[in-house]
Amino acid sequence: MYWSEDRSNKLSYDNVCKYLAEQYPVAFADWLLAIESQEVEVLKTDGAGGGAAWLDQQQPRAGEVNLIIRQLKRRLGEVEPVLIERVRRLPIVQLEALAEALLDFADMADLVGWLEQVQ
DSSP states (O other): OOBOTTOOSOBOHHHHHHHHHHHSHHHHHHHHHTSOOSOOOOOOOOSSSHHHHHHHHHHHHHHHHHHHHHHHHHHHSSOOHHHHHHHHTSOHHHHHHHHHHGGGOOSHHHHHHHHHHHO
């Protein structure tokens, strides 16, 4: 089932990824998207790329989250993990607003205040 095309004893990279996604969906999504997921839905596809559309939407978001977190750390210094998690959970519209707002932040209290205001 997960064997490579040449029927050797080696698994192909795609099949390993498929196996991991089916057996360990949360851990695989966390690793793939570099975020901690709260809810993961495994999309069964026929190989025609049905899950690719969802993945295409998630990858830019993960990149944007990571960029904003790096900018916050550079601007404010070390950011508490609980605040980082709150940033990771923001919807894309609020992430974009945070990307602009953080340019005016002077200290950690500004970030905390902003997060309290939007949530």
